[in-house]
Amino acid sequence: MKIVESSTMGHDRKGATRRALLYGGLAGLGAALIKIEPAAATPETMQRAIRQVVGEAPIRRGKVALDVPALVENGNSVALTIEVASPMTERDYVKAIHVFNEKNPLPNVISAHLGPRAGRAKISTRFRLADTQTIVAIAELSDGTFWSASADVIVTLQACLENLD
Amino acid sequence: MARALINVPPKAKRGEVIEIKTLISHIMETGFRRDNVGKPIPRNIITQFTCTYNGEEVFRADLYPAIAANPFITFSTVATESGTIAFEWTGDNGFHETGAAKITVE
Amino acid sequence: MACAGAAAWARRASHFAHAAGAVARLAHPALLLFSLCLPTLATDIPPEQRRSGYADLGPDTKAMEDDDTANPAMLWVLDGETLWSTKTGTASKSCADCHGDAAQSMKGVAARYPAFDAKENRPVDLEARINLERRDKQKAPPLPFESHDLLALTAYISNQSRGLAVAPPDDPRLAPFIAQGRTLFETRQGQINMSCAQCHDDNWGKKLAGNIVPQGQPTGYPIYRLEWQSLGSLQRRLRNCIIGMRAEPYQYGSPEYVVLETFLMRRAAGLKIETPGVRP
Numbered sequence: 001m002k003i004v005e006s007s008t009m010g011h012d013r014k015g016a017t018r019r020a021l022l023y024g025g026l027a028g029l030g031a032a033l034i035k036i037e038p039a040a041a042t043p044e045t046m047q048r049a050i051r052q053v054v055g056e057a058p059i060r061r062g063k064v065a066l067d068v069p070a071l072v073e074n075g076n077s078v079a080l081t082i083e084v085a086s087p088m089t090e091r092d093y094v095k096a097i098h099v100f101n102e103k104n105p106l107p108n109v110i111s112a113h114l115g116p117r118a119g120r121a122k123i124s125t126r127f128r129l130a131d132t133q134t135i136v137a138i139a140e141l142s143d144g145t146f147w148s149a150s151a152d153v154i155v156t157l158q159a160c161l162e163n164l165d
Numbered sequence: 166m167a168r169a170l171i172n173v174p175p176k177a178k179r180g181e182v183i184e185i186k187t188l189i190s191h192i193m194e195t196g197f198r199r200d201n202v203g204k205p206i207p208r209n210i211i212t213q214f215t216c217t218y219n220g221e222e223v224f225r226a227d228l229y230p231a232i233a234a235n236p237f238i239t240f241s242t243v244a245t246e247s248g249t250i251a252f253e254w255t256g257d258n259g260f261h262e263t264g265a266a267k268i269t270v271e
Numbered sequence: 272m273a274c275a276g277a278a279a280w281a282r283r284a285s286h287f288a289h290a291a292g293a294v295a296r297l298a299h300p301a302l303l304l305f306s307l308c309l310p311t312l313a314t315d316i317p318p319e320q321r322r323s324g325y326a327d328l329g330p331d332t333k334a335m336e337d338d339d340t341a342n343p344a345m346l347w348v349l350d351g352e353t354l355w356s357t358k359t360g361t362a363s364k365s366c367a368d369c370h371g372d373a374a375q376s377m378k379g380v381a382a383r384y385p386a387f388d389a390k391e392n393r394p395v396d397l398e399a400r401i402n403l404e405r406r407d408k409q410k411a412p413p414l415p416f417e418s419h420d421l422l423a424l425t426a427y428i429s430n431q432s433r434g435l436a437v438a439p440p441d442d443p444r445l446a447p448f449i450a451q452g453r454t455l456f457e458t459r460q461g462q463i464n465m466s467c468a469q470c471h472d473d474n475w476g477k478k479l480a481g482n483i484v485p486q487g488q489p490t491g492y493p494i495y496r497l498e499w500q501s502l503g504s505l506q507r508r509l510r511n512c513i514i515g516m517r518a519e520p521y522q523y524g525s526p527e528y529v530v531l532e533t534f535l536m537r538r539a540a541g542l543k544i545e546t547p548g549v550r551p
Binding site: 104122 | 234236237238
Binding site for chain 1: 480
């Protein structure tokens with residue numbers, strides 16, 4: 001999947017290996033709240049895909065920590081870890097974690113279904129990014145609420161390739 | 166042919182939260198690439214991954230073409246009792262793989 | 272970055288038959304500027320400064336290489352282990368039949384390859400050695416380059432040297448081939464008209480389009496390259512380099528690759544083998 005436009009090559013970036021680690025809305029943890037300005041126009045398909053999962057429910061920011069490199073080594077395989085703050089008891093647990101992106105051909109990345117037996121609401125995987133873009137993680141809790149976090153990721157093209165097309 | 170790499174701790178204390186790592190051999194062809202004469206290469210991905218603990222589902226993931234080749238998924242589960250932690254991958258073109266690991270819980 | 276005027280150290284223009292016309296796409300403007308302004312030095316990296324590309328990886332990719340259950344390359348290593356004990360060819364022999372336990376017999380082999388083969392009268396790399404053994408001992412047809420089985424066997428055998436220092440053999444017969452490899456490494460090529468040395472000897476550690484320029488030390492081959500999403504050989508990676516310079520790559524198995532590998536392993540002397548490595 002190589003649809004990296006040449007415009008990404010000269011892209012202005014903030015610190016090559018800094019991680020986009022976001023914690024929002026958790027009082028007393030002392031974690032820095034990093035403000036991310038939303039992208040100029042969040043593509044419709046990602047919003048629609050999110051609505052398909054969430055329905056009409058409001059999506060709150062917080063509880064979700066999205067760990068992804070700010071500048072990836074290769075868009076073909078990007079490490080992703082998501083952890084949701086939750087006691088993971090029978091009465092209060094994370095039902096699912098959904099990940100979306102805005103510039104790949106399809107908006108969905110993965111949907112993980114957990115439950116109280118998970119013990120910890122934390123998953124890791126590797127995914128593909130076609131271009132520099134924003135990704136969004138949404139956690140669905142047992143009480144029916146939805147919480148989200150997002151991260152901006154920069155993707156560049158490798159210098160030494162197999163093919164030139 | 167080695168199909169999967171599975172990492173499950175062989176022993177755990179009752180109630181301990183353990184981390185499980187899985188990696189399955191699969192090309193995860195997105196369906197959006199074209200071959201060198203421009204013909205689209207059909208989609209061929211794993212669509213679902215399930216983990217059961219002594220037969221009961223404890224984790225399930227729906228995968229999309231954005232998941233990188235040789236899908237790597239790590240997740241947690243509570244070590245409740247000794248037994249078998251089993252894994253199942255299903256996908257396009259009738260893809261079906263299974264794996265399992267034994268765990269001793271004291 | 273000192274600009275042109277260092278013509279005194281000018282490298283020879285490539286006289287090997289590279290058909291630059293085969294490739295139409297022009298280089299990124301930044302690379303062209305880069306190639307015009309580089310001073311040309313011919314200095315090897317001193318041993319204490321040598322470092323594997325592993326050192327330049329992000330933490331997630333390092334973690335991928337460090338964990339055998341998270342490194343997809345281990346799928347090939349496991350297959351290589353199976354192939355090692357599988358009888359093949361009209362002689363119906365397995366590698367194990369002659370070489371026993373690979374953990375013993377293959378320990379140190381990858382660290383001292385490519386090695387000189389008296390019958391072939393030239394150095395051979397591990398892939399060629401495997402196919403020579405198949406031809407001569409197992410009476411089996413050669414495994415094609417980059418085929419699953421050849422990669423699996425190479426990965427399995429090289430993995431037996433993991434942790435050992437690269438120890439190129441002190442064999443005077445290798446000298447002319449090492450010299451040829453060095454010449455290839457230091458000669459400009461392709462439409463970009465740069466040599467390997469200009470980036471990997473003179474500018475390693477600096478950034479090129481967001482990526483750190485490595486020294487190009489082949490300590491982890493065959494590697495799982497994120498770009499390929501698959502395991503691949505050093506020859507495949509060198510072909511990518513050559514295409515990166517917008518030059519025509521040599522055919523798989525060409526002697527140019529083997530002399531380059533022979534030179535590169537001498538250049539990497541002292542670094543630890545990491546096979547199977549993970550690289551971007």
